[in-house]
Amino acid sequence: MENNPSVLKKCHLFADIAENDLDALLGCLSAARRGYEKNAFIFQAEDKVFSVGVVLSGSVHVIQDDYWGNRSIFANIGQAGLFGEAFSCAEIEKLPVSVIAAEPAEILFIGYRKIITTCSNTCAFHTKLIKNMMRILARQNILLIQKMEFLSRRTTREKLLSYLSEQALQSKSSSFSIPFNRQELADYLCVDRSALSREMGIMQNEGLLRFNKNYFELLSVE
Amino acid sequence: MENNPSVLKKCHLFADIAENDLDALLGCLSAARRGYEKNAFIFQAEDKVFSVGVVLSGSVHVIQDDYWGNRSIFANIGQAGLFGEAFSCAEIEKLPVSVIAAEPAEILFIGYRKIITTCSNTCAFHTKLIKNMMRILARQNILLIQKMEFLSRRTTREKLLSYLSEQALQSKSSSFSIPFNRQELADYLCVDRSALSREMGIMQNEGLLRFNKNYFELLSVE
DNA sequence: TCTTCGCCGTTGCAAATACAACGTGCATTG
């Protein structure tokens, strides 16, 4: 695992804050860190949340399990990513989702009130933190809308293609890896795993794409 | 149409701001109002947006049309509601969605920069505006997650039931009206209209619900 | 080496869905 400062520097919550100011700031925020093993629950649905989490190492999934055990994966959050910010900022009573460690992970928890309450007139950082938080919330909003674009498609093929196209755009390459195994990808796209597997096989036969495990390559059709 | 102040008072962007301060503030924000007829585009996908819109009267839909003409309705926004805030705050280059008037509507546009830039040390309102904006973005986030709960269901019946349950909760009654006609509801739930109609008929026969136009009544099963 | 376990592809089948087409009722308009 990398040490804290270099990870936190990449976290958008601390954008435009000098690295040597971070230590003082973190003290002021009274942050706490904790490790989780794979599949451990970091937040549980129905919990009350008063803090946001920063992923120091590993990655987490924001999920929702329904009564029948069907799991939906809302988001995958990697190193330096933030989670729980919307629920903290909206001061919601009950968390509608859970957060689990997708792999062994270390999380830094920061009390939400500490972030948005200007501790004193001298601490100029909080103004910065609040603006950063606002931008994070806005971008999170847009990510959710992006995901809705995938879910709004009618067929598994269209869902998969819109997701993969987006991944290709983000990695600026027609070949890329995704942070999901097959079952997780199905849960993310809200389709059945075997139906997804079947469709992927057909698409590969048609020459639309190639894949191996979580590595994908989009092919141009002539 | 109601006059401005009484509508703006209900707008969360101006929460905790005294009504008689609103006039001065609006001048400072250099807001502009404009009317739209039904189905008129207020924002077009691919546009650049520098302002947020407040619905003074009527209502709007945030939509996305794909290449084949399939429309998805992301959100319905009624009086005193806000739209475009996420795209403005994230300073996105191109709008991924469009906004259209669901019925004749009057919109108040406010430049985003005017909102988040503290104009001078004496203007205390901007601090308030920024905190309000943060809460709005967070709540918007949660609304999007809520909608994803509908879309993540596998069948039309489950999508519809989860949506109607939510509406019943919000109206605190088992009977309520929704802001969509049949085609719009299908576009909102991302399913085919005729398939939705068929399923609704079956559910009514089974005694799960009753409906007439956009009025619904959820029935308890014994 | 053998066993176990998780991941993934495959397949059969019943159920659900999209799509296209049509009819009806109702409001608006000429």
Added chain:
DNA sequence: CAATGCACGTTGTATTTGCAACGGCGAAGA
């Protein structure tokens, strides 16, 4: 009153999907 347009329900059909079950394969552990 006739004509038009729109919203909505209905239906037939091909396609897609979820579900359950099975087998192969490779990694990890005994």
